[in-house]
Amino acid sequence: MQNDLEKIEESRDVLISSIAQTMVIYGVTPSVGRIYGVLYFSKKSMSLDEIKDAVAMSKGSVSTGLRELLDTEMIIKVWKKGDRKDHYIAERDFVKNFISFFVKNIRLERNIIMKANDKVKPLLEDVAHNTESEEAKEEALHDLKLMNDTLIYFDWTKRIIDAMESGELFKYFPIEGEKK
Template structure:
């Protein structure tokens, strides 16, 4: 912000306009992945802030209540997109953005996908157990057994998918994904 204040009004307006376009884009992008537009805008605003901020500062900047701001900050912290930091002489919590978009992507999807794998694998395994119970109870019913064989095969296919997804998550978290799909070099400047 200190650089922005040193600019002329026209320069400030143009920089703010360019930043606002990016902030809006970040919000829309995060909204596609199930994070509210306002939390996306919060991250976008923090992304352009060159220093840690308090809830009060971000609340004033965005015109949101302190309660909404606290919820947004907590969500971004849970997603590992911001960190709480210590500030000399400050009694209030300070937050700063984690500017590594690759790591943000990895953290966000790893957290979400691991939760989905856990929930869905549990449901699939419970269904497999029920199928085995039905199979034992009605061992002489060939039609039912054929249906159960088909269902069990489909469930095993789904479980294999979740095993693959865990390997994909592991490749993200270990950084091996970048061996397959390297990060872009910074040649845009």
């Protein structure tokens, strides 16, 4: 007969697996999701070795996963008195995790496209204004219009991430169950 603590452990395994599976949607590997899940359910901070044992992964893989989770601010490195090893705790606020992840990726997308736009815009403008080829002029103007349309999109996404970071978003989409 299964005792109550075993039932809890089995339940946590199921929940940790579901967290790992859903993190794939956001581009995070299942193994990194398991690391997060273990930290999420842990009542205390954990060292790299403790995490390694809990997820049955190599120390190198756990270390890489921890760096990824630190970069996305889903975990926090903490100091533990009397121990020289780094310890980690999970950020348990899923809304905060979502906002951090979303904002980081929108900014990354924006930076990549804006750098490309900055690089090619002068070239396209030169062709549009100085070419003798009507076809080349039309193509350059077409591409410049498409680039301008991306600026409209990036302005919109910037306003969304600003509203997320400032909390203004929650005026329109409050979190149910949140203390008023």
